[in-house]
Amino acid sequence: MRWINGGGGLIDERARAAVERPRILIVEDDRQIAEMLRDSLVEQGMDAELAGDGAAMDAKMRAMPFDLVVLDVMLPGEDGLSLCRRLRAGGGIPILMLTSLSTDIDRIVGLEIGADDYVTKPFVLRELMARIKGLLRRSGLSAQRGVRLAHRLLRFDGWRIDPARRQVHDPAQARIAMTTHEFDLLLAFCRNAGRVLTREQLLAVTHAGLAGPIERSIDVHISRLRQKIEKDPRDPLLIKTVRLGGYVFTGQVEEADV
Incomplete structure (x- = not known):
């Protein structure tokens, strides 16, 4: 086990790495899709939490901060569009909508209510990972969580x-x-x-x-x-x-x- 000086004392390097990994919340009621996304994000050096509906999403977000939300539109109870409006009203967290709807008007509605990107099912997993990385990069996160570019x-x-x-x-x-x-x-x-x-x-x-x-x-x-x-x-x-x-x-x- 390696230990490094973290400014306030020595910390386990593995603990530091865990803190710095981008944390993604996947709000998806299809367990198979949700777990596939979680496993892929972990393989890409990120952490991921799962929520099957709006209530679970709210509980997860109260418990810990997230860097991006992957949000399905068709959810039990409060739908993804309503959840997107609530998330956007509360701040600027990047939101990627995930849905089986594929018409232009559906995409435009998602963008109008505050989604940052929009992916339709079925999707190519590699492309979805690239979209997530792109949103994290444009929101200011590099491979290390919280690292930001300095500008005037x-x-x-x-x-x-x-x-x-x-x-x-x-x-x-x-x-x-x-x-x-x-x-x-x-x-x-x-x-x-x-x-x-x-x-x-x-x-x-x-x-x-x-x-x-x-x-x-x-x-x-x-x-x-x-x-x-x-x-x-x-x-x-x-x-x-x-x-x-x-x-x-x-x-x-x-x-x-x-």
């Missing part, structure tokens, strides 16, 4: 963005909950203020199109972002639509030390 603060019109903590505060200093894609979009806009960004460029930056071949997914995320940062989302002043071009961010962005 960004400010515009009284708003403050902390890329390292992936937090957004409004001019009244209230923290605004955002999905992974909403945050990535806002960050991309602020780092390219005044430049027209096409939908293709925004898809490349945020991977918001991974849920399916839906170009409108970018429009959905931008609409949700406008609801959060614009005074009048119907007449946006910060995120302007450029006809046949894409979008442009008009705010005056400044960098500041943390």
Whole structure:
């Protein structure tokens, strides 16, 4: 057994590694699928917990923090769409919806209520693992839990963005909950203020199109972002639509030390 200096004393390296592994909550009532996903995540160096319905999900989340939720739509009792709304209202944890529904409108509804990605059954396990890793990476988690990239603060019109903590505060200093894609979009806009960004460029930056071949997914995320940062989302002043071009961010962005 190896021991290392953890700052507050010596700790078992295996215990430290367990703490640093990303923790995934799988909310799926099909036990066979849930256990297959759990075993695959463990093989990929993550920890996974299972919940068969909303009540079990709530109990798990009260007991421990999670880095991402894989959420089935068709669940007994409260369905996955309702659970997604509740999760998103409570914070910015990445959510990957898992469902047998496959139409574009179903995917769009999932994105509109706050899901970060959307995978339909039957799925390719390798692709699903790549989606999960991508969401963890874009939410700021590397292979070690809690490790974040250091960036300077960004400010515009009284708003403050902390890329390292992936937090957004409004001019009244209230923290605004955002999905992974909403945050990535806002960050991309602020780092390219005044430049027209096409939908293709925004898809490349945020991977918001991974849920399916839906170009409108970018429009959905931008609409949700406008609801959060614009005074009048119907007449946006910060995120302007450029006809046949894409979008442009008009705010005056400044960098500041943390």
